[in-house]
Amino acid sequence: MQAALPAKAAARPHLPFGEWGLRAAAITYLIVMIAIPVIVINIEGLRGGLELFITDITRPAALSALWLSVWTAAVMAVVNTIMGTLTAYVLVNYRFPGKRLLDSIIDLPFAIPTLVTGVMLVLLYGPQTLVGGFLDQQLGIRVLFAPPGIILALLFLGYPFVIRAVQPVLEGLDLNQQEAAFTLGASNWLTFRRVVLPAIFPAMITGGLLGFARALGEFGSIVIVSGNIPMRSQTAAVYIFGQVEGGNMGAASSVSVILLLVSLVVTLGVDYVYRRKSYA
Amino acid sequence: MRDKPVRTFWPWLLIGAVLLYAGLLLIAPIAAVIGGAFEDGIEPVLQAIAAPDALVALRLTFVLAISASVINAVLGIIVAWVLVRHRFPGKWFFNALVDLPFVVSPVIVGYVMIVLFGRTGWLQNFPIQLAFSLPGMLVVTVFVSLPFVIREVMPVLASLTQEQEEAAYTLGASFRTTFFRIVFPAIRHGIIYGVVLTLARALGEFGAVAVIGGGVQGVTETATIYIYRSLHDRNDVGAYSMAITLGLVSVGILVVMNWLRRDSHEKGTQHVHPTE
Numbered sequence: 127m128q129a130a131l132p133a134k135a136a137a138r139p140h141l142p143f144g145e146w147g148l149r150a151a152a153i154t155y156l157i158v159m160i161a162i163p164v165i166v167i168n169i170e171g172l173r174g175g176l177e178l179f180i181t182d183i184t185r186p187a188a189l190s191a192l193w194l195s196v197w198t199a200a201v202m203a204v205v206n207t208i209m210g211t212l213t214a215y216v217l218v219n220y221r222f223p224g225k226r227l228l229d230s231i232i233d234l235p236f237a238i239p240t241l242v243t244g245v246m247l248v249l250l251y252g253p254q255t256l257v258g259g260f261l262d263q264q265l266g267i268r269v270l271f272a273p274p275g276i277i278l279a280l281l282f283l284g285y286p287f288v289i290r291a292v293q294p295v296l297e298g299l300d301l302n303q304q305e306a307a308f309t310l311g312a313s314n315w316l317t318f319r320r321v322v323l324p325a326i327f328p329a330m331i332t333g334g335l336l337g338f339a340r341a342l343g344e345f346g347s348i349v350i351v352s353g354n355i356p357m358r359s360q361t362a363a364v365y366i367f368g369q370v371e372g373g374n375m376g377a378a379s380s381v382s383v384i385l386l387l388v389s390l391v392v393t394l395g396v397d398y399v400y401r402r403k404s405y406a
Numbered sequence: 407m408r409d410k411p412v413r414t415f416w417p418w419l420l421i422g423a424v425l426l427y428a429g430l431l432l433i434a435p436i437a438a439v440i441g442g443a444f445e446d447g448i449e450p451v452l453q454a455i456a457a458p459d460a461l462v463a464l465r466l467t468f469v470l471a472i473s474a475s476v477i478n479a480v481l482g483i484i485v486a487w488v489l490v491r492h493r494f495p496g497k498w499f500f501n502a503l504v505d506l507p508f509v510v511s512p513v514i515v516g517y518v519m520i521v522l523f524g525r526t527g528w529l530q531n532f533p534i535q536l537a538f539s540l541p542g543m544l545v546v547t548v549f550v551s552l553p554f555v556i557r558e559v560m561p562v563l564a565s566l567t568q569e570q571e572e573a574a575y576t577l578g579a580s581f582r583t584t585f586f587r588i589v590f591p592a593i594r595h596g597i598i599y600g601v602v603l604t605l606a607r608a609l610g611e612f613g614a615v616a617v618i619g620g621g622v623q624g625v626t627e628t629a630t631i632y633i634y635r636s637l638h639d640r641n642d643v644g645a646y647s648m649a650i651t652l653g654l655v656s657v658g659i660l661v662v663m664n665w666l667r668r669d670s671h672e673k674g675t676q677h678v679h680p681t682e
Contacts, residue, residue, distance in 0.1 A: 144581055145492070152488035153500060155481050159549055160503045163518040164510070166528070170521050209427050216424045220417055224425060230664045231432050236603065237656035237663065239610025241630045245637070245649040246435035249442035257434075282431055314416065336509070343511025345613035346630065350637065363511045363613065370517050370617055379521075382514045389509040397502045 164386065171383035174376060182380035187356045191365035192384055198273055198361070199341035202280035207334035210288025211326065215318075217289075218296040232290070235283050243282050244350025247275060251351075271353030276361065279347035284337035291333030295326050332400050339392040342385060439653060443646035454647035462624050463632035464651065470540075470615070470628065471608035474547040478604050479597060482555025489556070490563045507552045515546050516617025538620040543628075546614035551607040558600030562593045599666050606659045609652065 172179055182188065216222075217229055235243070251258040251269040261267045269275045299322065307317040345363040352359040354368065362385045369378035443451055454460060489501055507515075522529050523536040536542035566589070574584040612630035619626035621635065629648055636645035 149488045152485040156500050156503050160506050167518050213424045222421045237606045237660040239652050241612045242649045242652050246439040250435050250438035339509040345513050363513045366513045393509050
C-alpha cells in the first residue's frame, strides 16, 4: 500500500529550529529503542569469542530449537500464503453469507494476546477435551506438546498477514484486464494464473515473509501449547527463555543472535525490495 | 463483476474452503475457551477475577499499556513527521528500523534489558532500577508496540497536500499553530487507529515483560503472566477467567478497529494494516 504513496515529500527549504529538535528526537528515539538493543545482543553473543559462540549454537538442544522454529514457521507461511490469498480473493470478488463477519474477525489475531491464543488451543486440543481426545485416541495424532500444536498456534497468529497484504492490491486491480481475458475465452483459472496472480504475487510474498519473520520469534502462545520439551517441542524463543531463567546467559545470547539475524534478513530484505523506493 | 452473487459450483467450493478454514482456525478456539471457562457457570469466573492478585495484575497491565500508548503516540507522531517530511542521508535505514520491533522475539527484548541493566549488567550502576521493576517493564512494552502509530500516521501524512499549511505560514502562523490547527485534525484518524493497535499489542505482551519483570506475584505480575502462573499452579479457573477477560477486551478493540476501518473506508482514506 505504501508503494502507492507520492514519493516526493517536499521539505520546506529552511528547516526552522524546532524541526531540528524533532529530527533529533526521532532519530535518538529510534537509535536508543531499536538500534542499540540489536547491537547489544550481537556484542553479547560474540563476546566470548567465535569458538564459544559456535559451541553454544551447535549444542543439540539449541540446534533442534532453532530448526523447529524455522520449519514450523515455514510450514505456517506456506499454508497461510495459499489460504490467505484464497481468503482475500473470495472476500474481494464474491458475495456470500458470513462475508462481513469473516472480514471483521480476520484481525482477531492482532487484537488477542498470543498467550490467550495458547490457552484457547489447549482448551480445544488438550488430551481431555472432545476434539483433542478424539485426535489422540482415534487417530493417534498428538497436537499439544508437539509440533502440530505449534503450527496451529502460528497459523492462527499469521492468518491476517497475507490477506491484508493482498486484499488492497486485488481491490485496486484493473477489471478490464480480467474481462478482456474472459472475452478472449480464457477460463477462470487461466485468468487468475495469467492476469491476477502476477499482479498480487509481490504482496503474497511480502505478507508471507513478514508472517514468517513474526512467527520465528513467537513466544506467548508456543510456551503454552508446546509443553517445552527439549529436542521435541522447544522452539528457539522458548529455549532462550529457559536459558535466561536458568542463568545460562551464553547459550541465550548465541541463539538470540541467530534468531535475530534470520528475522532481520527477512524483514530488511522485504523492506529493501518493496518499500525503500516509496519513502527514500 | 466485483462482489458478484455466486451461481456456479467452483466459487462456492472456494468460499466453502475459506469459511471452513477461518472457522476452524479462528472461531473454534474461541468457542473452546468460552466453553472451558464457563463450565461450572459464571459464578466461579467472577470470583476468580475478583481475587486480589488477579485485580492487581489486571491493573498493572492497563497501567503499562496506557502509558506505553501515550509515549508511542507522542513520539510516534514525531517520528512519522520526520520520516515523511524531512530529507536526510540514511533515512531509509531509520525507516527500516521502525519495523524491527514487529519481528524481534519479545524474549530477546527482555533479555537485552537484563544484559544491560541486570545485577551484573553492562550498566549495573544506572540510576534508575530497570531490571525486575515497573520502569523496565514499561520500556519493553514501549518497544514491542513502537511501530503501530508511526506506520499508521506516515501514509496519511504523506498523502496530505501541503497547500493549507503553506497558506497558514504565509498568513504568519507559527509551526505549532499550523500543526495543531491543520495537520493534526487531518491525521487524527490515523493516530487513533495506531493507538488502538498499540494498546492491543501492549495489553497482550508476555515474553518481554516476563523476562525483565521476573513475574513477582502482586508486584511485577501482569495479566498475561498471571495466566501463565495460574496454569502452572493448576489454578485452571483462574487462568481461564483471566484469559476470557483479556479476550473480551480484545474483542472490544477489534470492534473499534473495524468501526474505524469502515469509517475511513467511507471517507476514502485507507489504513495501513499492521502487516504491511
